Amino acid sequence: MAHQKLIDFITEARKRGFTDKQIITPLLQIGWPIKQINEALLALHPKQAFKNQVCIFLSDEILELLQKRAKKNKFNLQEQIEDILRRSCVNKSTTIKAEKNIDDLLLTCFSRAQRKKKN
Secondary structure (H helix, E strand, O other), X not given: OOOHHHHHHHXXXXXXXXXXHHXXXXXXXXXXOHHHHHHHHHHHOHHHOOOOOOOOOOOHHHHHHHHHHHHHHOOOHHHHHHHHHHHHHHHHXXXXXXXXXXXXXHHHHHOHHHHHHHO
C-alpha cells in the first residue's frame, strides 16, 4: 500500500502544476524508494499511469476560460483539456466520414440533402 504522506505530497504538487517527472526527481534525491513512488502514483490515477504527455502554451485569457469551464464541469484543468481533445477527435472522425465523397464545399450548402435535414 502506498504511503499516505507521499500521496499527499504528490497530490499537492500536481495541484501546483508540477509534472510527474518534476515530482519524482526530488523525491528520489531525498531518498524515497522508486517502488513506493510508483505505488503512490498508481494509487492516485491507476488508469492514467502510462499516458502520453503533450505540452501546450496558452494565453492567460484562454487559461482562465478553461479553468472556469473545468470548475463548472467539476474537472481539474488537465481533465478538462483531455475532455475537449477527446470530444474533438470523436466529432472529427464522424464528420470526416460524412464529407469524404463531397468534392465541392458549395455543393454542401446548396444541396437538397441539406434542405431535407432542416425540414
